[in-house]
Amino acid sequence: MERILIEKLMENEPSRISGWAQKIRDTKYMIFVILEDRTGSIQVSIDKEKNQDIVKTLDGVLANSVLSFEGKMVKSEYVKQGGKEFIPESVQVLSSAAAIPIDETANIDTRLDYRWIDLRSQKNHLQFAVQTAFVDGMRQFLLDEDFVEIHTPKLIATASESGSDVFEVKYFDRKAYLAQSPQFYKQMAMAAGFERIFEVAPAFRAENSNTNRHTTEFTSFDLEFAYIDSFEDVMDMEERLIIAGLENVKAKYAKEIKELFDVDVVIPTRPFPRIKLADLYAELSKRYGYVIPEHDVGDMNAETEKLTSRYAMEEFGHEFIFITDFAKTKRAFYHMRSNDVPQGYDLIWKGTEITTGAQREHRYEIIKKQAEEKGLGKDVEFYLEFFKYGCPPHGGFAIGVDRLTMLLLGIPSLKEEMFIFRGPSRLTP
Numbered sequence: 096m097e098r099i100l101i102e103k104l105m106e107n108e109p110s111r112i113s114g115w116a117q118k119i120r121d122t123k124y125m126i127f128v129i130l131e132d133r134t135g136s137i138q139v140s141i142d143k144e145k146n147q148d149i150v151k152t153l154d155g156v157l158a159n160s161v162l163s164f165e166g167k168m169v170k171s172e173y174v175k176q177g178g179k180e181f182i183p184e185s186v187q188v189l190s191s192a193a194a195i196p197i198d199e200t201a202n203i204d205t206r207l208d209y210r211w212i213d214l215r216s217q218k219n220h221l222q223f224a225v226q227t228a229f230v231d232g233m234r235q236f237l238l239d240e241d242f243v244e245i246h247t248p249k250l251i252a253t254a255s256e257s258g259s260d261v262f263e264v265k266y267f268d269r270k271a272y273l274a275q276s277p278q279f280y281k282q283m284a285m286a287a288g289f290e291r292i293f294e295v296a297p298a299f300r301a302e303n304s305n306t307n308r309h310t311t312e313f314t315s316f317d318l319e320f321a322y323i324d325s326f327e328d329v330m331d332m333e334e335r336l337i338i339a340g341l342e343n344v345k346a347k348y349a350k351e352i353k354e355l356f357d358v359d360v361v362i363p364t365r366p367f368p369r370i371k372l373a374d375l376y377a378e379l380s381k382r383y384g385y386v387i388p389e390h391d392v393g394d395m396n397a398e399t400e401k402l403t404s405r406y407a408m409e410e411f412g413h414e415f416i417f418i419t420d421f422a423k424t425k426r427a428f429y430h431m432r433s434n435d436v437p438q439g440y441d442l443i444w445k446g447t448e449i450t451t452g453a454q455r456e457h458r459y460e461i462i463k464k465q466a467e468e469k470g471l472g473k474d475v476e477f478y479l480e481f482f483k484y485g486c487p488p489h490g491g492f493a494i495g496v497d498r499l500t501m502l503l504l505g506i507p508s509l510k511e512e513m514f515i516f517r518g519p520s521r522l523t524p
Contacts, residue, residue, distance in 0.1 A: 098163070099111065100132055100134045107169060108168070116157075136176065159215070228348060230496060241291055249296070252271060277294055277315070285321050291320040295496070310509050310518055317493040322488060325438065326490055342362055352504065361414055364413070372419065378406055400447055403416060404443055415444050418442075427453075429466075431454045431456040439451065452490065
């Protein structure tokens with residue numbers, strides 16, 4: 096008999112179900128097992144007197160064991176588990192579990208030691224289904240917009256890219272580095288005439304950060320496209336991309352997200368609010384008495400981002416807001432400048448920056464000069480070559496998929512959101 100998923104069970108049809116024994120309760124006359132698979136759970140009700148072989152097989156079997164039952168699903172008004180129960184005729188223990196070393200009261204770092212067990216919950220399974228839907232919605236939007244997907248190398252020859260620290264690795268007889276983003280190769284694709292590309296892939300940051308929103312390895316959703324007139328075109332593209340992702344999530348999981356996370360999936364209106372950094376400083380000072388610390392002038396910090404979202408909701412009733420006109424000293428050398436102002440932006444959502452985007456500098460002499468200003472001339476020689484032989488005007492951005500999911504569902508930390516978290520003090524499991 097082939098296995099059938101719990102959500103597809105038909106009343107009184109002979110069936111085989113398999114899954115995790117979420118709970119096992121042994122009473123005087125009955126054994127009750129809550130069996131769970133990827134589609135849901137059902138109560139398996141075992142009459143001890145009528146099913147002595149099953150009782151014998153389950154003797155000593157603990158919760159979290161993997162079981163397979165053959166029998167029939169019946170309706171029952173006495174069963175809280177959806178008004179249905181499964182009456183078995185036989186059981187097979189596919190995998191017997193030892194006593195579980197953690198429970199939901201354990202602290203996050205202990206739970207991460209046993210992440211494969213910690214993930215065994217409906218809530219955790221939903222968050223990855225939601226992430227899949229978000230990425231799928233954005234990917235499908237780009238495919239409909241004539242983008243192609245590429246896969247760039249994660250082993251690179253230079254340590255300089257966007258200013259972040261990188262991980263050094265041994266590469267045969269020389270040094271290599273783990274890529275902190277596919278930025279250089281995205282722009283190489285523009286020089287190769289691809290015009291519209293995207294990539295969903297890992298990125299690495301050797302930053303000794305211990306915050307709820309930083310990690311040393313994450314999944315980045317990157318795109319780049321050519322023949323733009325300004326960075327306004329890039330912001331416009333990101334608005335439509337995010338809306339497509341959120342619409343897909345809402346269509347598939349809005350009800351479940353509300354039930355398990357108590358979050359409403361809000362589809363933002365276009366255009367998203369936009370404000371220059373200097374004007375933002377003035378608004379935050381006037382409204383909240385906040386003054387940016389001297390070392391952060393020309394940029395933003397975590398407190399600025401939180402207050403910016405508060406301002407966006409109070410002034411515009413909007414969850415998203417673009418910030419423009421950052422200081423050139425705080426932006427990457429490959430951002431195009433106009434009157435010495437970088438032609439780029441940060442996008443803030445729910446108190447956190449989710450994107451830095453920009454129109455890129457595509458003119459060889461100018462980008463070479465800007466690289467030299469940052470002291471990167473020699474390190475990025477191979478990259479500068481991309482612009483020697485003609486390159487169209489272009490721009491792009493990147494979104495951290497894990498941070499996006501964390502913010503959407505209101506999960507407090509990337510440690511709890513990511514499938515496997517990597518931080519300065521964690522390299523296992």
